[in-house]
Amino acid sequence: MLTNRQQLILSAIVEDYVRMAEPVGSRALAKHEQIQFSPATIRNEMADLEEMGYLAQPHTSAGRVPSQKGYRFYVDHLMPQDPVELDSTAEALRAFFTQRMDEMEQVFREMSTVLSTLTKQTAIVLGPKMYTDKVRKIELIPLAKGRAVAILVTDTGHVEDCTVHLSEDIRVDDVEFIVNVLNDKLVGVPVSKLRSSLYSQLAEELTKRVERYEDVLAIVEELCQVGHREEPVYIGGAANMLKQPEFHDVEKAQPLLSLLEAGHTVTRWLPLEGLGIQVRIGEENPEGPLQDCAVITATYSLADSPVGHIGVLGPTRMDYGRIMKILEYTSRTMTNLLTQRMEGN
């Protein structure tokens, strides 16, 4: 489709533009090492590339800028594939991952800031889904009258809690009995299956002893919801957005920041399908404010099944190669970390 020379030129334009954030002209390109053609030749090729939709021109006498299609082609075919060493960046990541961090929540939070610092973009980290976690223990701790806190611990060390309401005159050994039954029947069940296990396993057991059937049902309902709780979202470096020249205009930046602020909605627009690195450029994104953004995501896994996502959000003019490498490295290391952790160091 594209001649070698056209590919070379497109590639150079993308890389120049990513670096300088300004439309790149034929003269500037001619100074590139790899390109030995005269500006005129380049101009001809550029005109062709524009006609084919890979480039765009902000206005008649400006340089060229990659279009969404141009970026896409670059990402799919032109980007340097060989593992160029990530120099100091890799160092920083390595340092981050060799820190001892016991609390996973802290890992995710810090990871979002590290990722955003390294990429100078906005980082999004989705905590792991618990779907595949299995129930390790359930506790029910009465507080003041009629209130108790139910705690669910999974085999990965995840702790979730919720408040439940009890009848005020429930007896201590009632509570104890409930907890015992819950643990007997539900330990080892994946949290995603909690609700279905509930009816098949618990119903008749509990009616044997406890009169207040509805109370108990309510408790377990709450527990089920805990199991289906949204994964936590950590956003780092949202303010980095404003450092990008394309968002120096507040009108552009404001909707984006608002979007990020509604953290739990990210799952609606992050590319979460498939495995591996996903890249969404410009209008490939659903939400309006993302139309001139690119989103890159990667998954991390636990025991071979993907459990969470990390991503980077920035203007379409972003250093795809570098960021994809960073994400790839991070997701790999993250997976290892989680897996080691599971296997008890």
Next chain:
Amino acid sequence: MLTNRQQLILSAIVEDYVRMAEPVGSRALAKHEQIQFSPATIRNEMADLEEMGYLAQPHTSAGRVPSQKGYRFYVDHLMPQDPVELDSTAEALRAFFTQRMDEMEQVFREMSTVLSTLTKQTAIVLGPKMYTDKVRKIELIPLAKGRAVAILVTDTGHVEDCTVHLSEDIRVDDVEFIVNVLNDKLVGVPVSKLRSSLYSQLAEELTKRVERYEDVLAIVEELCQVGHREEPVYIGGAANMLKQPEFHDVEKAQPLLSLLEAGHTVTRWLPLEGLGIQVRIGEENPEGPLQDCAVITATYSLADSPVGHIGVLGPTRMDYGRIMKILEYTSRTMTNLLTQRMEGN
């Protein structure tokens, strides 16, 4: 110090400027209902007010703008004190508080968005400190080899968890014993006193049976840190910042957003001393980026002791009266809510 007329004029200038976000001139002021003087008279007074430092002039032929001192005087002496009804705003708040929300975390998160929506500024909600909470129960749940999760539940229903490392060959009944002792000795102790209780109560008890003294110490150390964990910070409407004309310049807004992003540092610059409503205007704030902001905070309490803070951050040009009233109402209702909750509905 200031004549009645000067106070009237200052007050009018502040209120006009807050509304219009533009320097207010003598002609505009003369049209005010409460002011029956000619523009010339007003000009004279304004000149005096400026000389005294209550007003400032962006440039020679612009209207006047309140200075920090002007805002301060307005807040301290001029602001309408009588409880002007908060109209629809109060309605919204009432609606928010009458929603049934079991999970406190959700309450705080939503509160930050509600507050920011109502004030059109940035809202900051500090979750309650647990200092005064008392230990209700401690659990220790072994996971994979050498790892366990310790859970601490307080009498207010707060649940905190942390990962602890155990020797791999610890026995089940060792764990059970430890948990029993911990609960025997520490239940009812305020989390703030955990560490001191530890040494006075636990040391000899544990050495009686468990050989791995250090293991146990490590666990309890972790637990203590849980007790001293920072209060969670919820920030709502950070993107609202950008809607204020004073932050249409990205250079101004960016540092502020960065500051907000480092959520846990807010305790460094929020006015958290004393009780009641606190107002910090402009250079009364410590951090650089806050120099042209105002921060208003209020406390909320549980059983007569203040446990947390809510606050609003915006440009110095803000509607102090309204926002203070909103915060006051919110903190009062919040206090009631918490207290009711404690007393078991």
Next chain:
DNA sequence: TGTTAGCACTCTCGTTACATGAGTGCTAAA
């Protein structure tokens, strides 16, 4: 003595005009 009308002055802001420079497309020569 306090208030007001009048007036000259200042300063911002938007518009227009114009020069500059970067970059292009096209044509013709190599």
Next chain:
DNA sequence: TTTAGCACTCATGTAACGAGAGTGCTAACA
């Protein structure tokens, strides 16, 4: 097929200018 040359386009920066808003000061007025 490539390149040099040239006319053309368009954004950007600067300067000039008028309009408008607001001030300070002075003098008249109650």
